[in-house]
Amino acid sequence: MYDEKYDVVVIGAGHAGCEAAHAAARMGLATALYTMNADLIAQMSCNPAVGGIAKGHLVREIDALGGIMGLVADQAGIQFRLLNTSRGPAVWSPRAQEDKAGYRHVMRGILEQTPNLFIKQAEVTEIVFADGRVTGIELLDGRRVQSQTVVLTTGTFLNGLIHIGEKQFPAGRNGEPASIALASCIRAAGFNWGRLKTGTPPRLDRRTVDLSVFEPQYGDSNPTPFSFRTSTSLENKICCYVTHTDEKIHDVIRRNMGRSPLYSGQIQGIGPRYCPSIEDKVVKFRDKDRHQIVLEPEGVDTHEIYVNGMSTSLPIDVQREILSKMKGLESAQMIRPGYAIEYDFVQPTDLSPSLETKKIRGLFLAGQINGTTGYEEAAGQGLMAGINAGLKVTGGEPLMLGRGDAYIGIMIDDLVTKGTNEPYRMFTSRAEFRLNLRIDNADTRLTPIGRRVGLVTDRHWDAFVERQGRLGRLRQAIQETRVDTAHSFFLSRSLEFRDRPGIASLLRRPEIRLEELIREGVLATEVLRREDIVSAETDIKYEGYLKQQDKEVEKLRKAEAKRLPDDLDYSRMPGLSREVAEKLTRVRPQSIAQASRIPGITPASLSIVLFHVEMLRIRSHSESAVQ
């Protein structure tokens, strides 16, 4: 029947698929990664950058768990910036411009060096399942591949339809075929599918652009890597260029609005509000007289430039007219036009928090197919889907990160609890325990978990243990050291003390920074990384807020510990309205905490559910007592 057999099959080698395949293979499982084009593994279909606010947190977490996105982004990165440093460390987030070709190259290299991982070029046309359980896949060439777990990460390829002005054509990305057969298979399986839309801007030829008129945006002088494992120093090789649109350009857009498929009714899919096309910006924010545009080089060996901020589906001649009105781009040549793409997604409420579909056991979905957008969101889900597919094969309990543990946990919980109606993107404001979920402590939060499931290599683990030791010694020194008040640090700042204060009490003063105390020799330490200092300092400076947050986390953990059995019959629970019962039945929350987050669930209905579950518990107790 079957031509080949694997433990885990991953369909699609984008950012989700690569993490999924790598994770499963690292766990020791025979893993096949299917892609329609092995030369385009880890292709960055949109902007040439990784990270950004909240997204940088995701990358850090992926790295801490033993994933690979951070390593690749560091190696292929060509400009590095730490964002939001004017605020507290909880919202600092790294971002890097990437060399697109380099990114594909580095990723492919890592995958090829991963034992148990086999890259396969073929089009998958069907997922084979029987009795609600996956048995394998079928390829376009007729071969069948057996596997008890399949991770589906098809990005924008399922029934992908590209729009450029009045023109539309099926494609997965511009120039690549869409997955039509697989899409019909998914629709036929009875998932709640829908259509989403996303867009991308035109790409220009650098030789035809006058960069001298733009304001350059440089990388940090002291780059912050994504990965805790990156030890080589990073180098900024390019810079970006900032400019703005003006009313002249807005006029062009307004004049041609009728030709935008977004406004002619041609596009049905819903696009993200936070990543609007240039035509959306002009229409919805009428009184804004300029919009920011950033020119981002797509690599070091190419002249291609990405026009960030000008995502559009307007016809090519209008795109050209817009560009020609922009200072410095008057004679710019387009290498590729901008376009919008519509694609199928599956409503993620069809998934368990392990990312396994509820309908077909053994089938996991990750990435844009779940209604998200962004490389980092995709990679985070891919990693979790890969881990959980692996655990499914080995018979382990699924790994589910809580909202108090990681951004990854928040993202997945949001998706499976609430579903989504627009492409979902991560924001720090989605994290109710934001102060705890920092980039500097991602390893403390997650590396032990990654180690437990078998993703964290010995070398990675040793480095982790080493850092924890360093942090421990630093914290101890902070608690125990009393300063010499005659030190020039204090004299130069005319700070006077009655007795010798400890470092910890000094740090509670907003104006005193641990970094300075160490730099000026008030506190002697071993060689530290900047983030060691941030970790230790944050814990003291913001202790009050952190404690307040910890109390909330504690409440959450308790509510999470109140598990709701999988087979609860909400429709027969007296006192619940039908609407509430239906919502609970659709989502099947795993805990009372998850139930509380379903929109429209009232406190009263939660009490009823809690009550019911407690009664079931008593019943089973009293029955077991009888026996």
Added chain:
Amino acid sequence: MREGLHKIVSLDETIVAISTPLGRSGIGVVRISGRDALCLGKKFLKTKSPLEHRRAIVGIWHDDRGQSIDDVIGTFFQAPHSYTGEDVLEISAHGNPMILGRIVATVCGGGARPAAPGEFSLRAVANGKMDLIQAEAVREFIDAQTERQAEVARRQMAGSLSNRLRPAKEKLIDSIARLEAGIDFAEDDVEVPDDGAIAKEFDPIIESLEEVQKTYGYGRLLAEGLRVAILGKPNVGKSSLFNRLVGAERAIVSEIPGTTRDVLTEAVEIDGIPLRFFDTAGVRETLNPIEKIGVIRAFETLSEANMAVIVLDGSMALDDEDRQVLSHAAGMPHVIVINKCDLPEAMTSSSLNGSVSVRVSAKTGAGISCLSDAIRGFLLERQSDVADDFVLTNMRQNEVMLRAIGALREGSSALRDHVPHEMVLLNLYDALSALGELTGEVVTEDILARIFSTFCIGK
């Protein structure tokens, strides 16, 4: 945002509620359940012997300033041998709703929270204190209560309270959206005003919340009744006035100074608001031990009253004893009554230093309606705290309001101190979730929607 969490009844806080039906029953029970039950008992219940499992002990319930509230019987039940399976303290007091309410208030002040409907039973079930049949019965009760009550409460609140709070909530969401946009979209050109300017925006929000919270004073009067203490030196006609006001010969009247010794009380209604008059012993320096106790009780009654009626004898000149009494009531709302206006006048109004007074005769009934008007005036004054017909009457709502106000104040001062916004937002979300409890929840999506409709974000 703390999505959903606030919707879950937390089973590990200490809760309190009046567990007998409110009304004029002879005895009322306040039940406290949870970890702090014993500790709260030790704090507020003064007894001769310490609280022990299952032993009824007589004592006096005090408030947090050490003022006694009522003679009570306290019974402590140690976990797990109680109705809920937790430590439980039951306080039996006089069935006066006012007294029971004040006991609950002291317990809440000590860190407990008012129980949600059916919560004692829920805890009993959660702690395995009920068999199946009992639990089924209780469940029906809770099912009936919760969803229907929630529905009723929601409808009620959807009206006035929500309408009152909505503008403040909207403004708060605006401010939160602005701060969040500044954090999450620092890369886009989002303009965030400086900290001081944002902190200033909170002032009107706090003010409008305080306006609503202030109505609780009046709301409590509505719910619990107005306490009016009648005070004066001996023989001025306090008991006569008391009888007149309550419309019955309740108190002994005699021409002998020092007739009244104990505090007498009687309830009436003015404009639908329950009112309770207290007749007290005449206040003077005395060596008589019994009269002395009477005077002490008179002052206690005064301290627990919402307002005082100070009685003077108009047929005599103002003397030092009168001045003493007047000084005791100076710090609280009061009405000065010049009694015996049927007799020749010896007291000049000018001797009262401009204080407003009412001339009455307890004997003939003259001027009594003016006194009633003065009391009504006091109520009206309280009512003027109430801008429209909305009044906060529920203690729980009041607590939530106070929480919102407190959190906003903290957030505003943190902003002025330039604390990073992601921390200030903890306070603001705290306030928002409190408001959400009163008006209907707010979720992350609402904030994001506000950001995206306010700022042009994204590349």
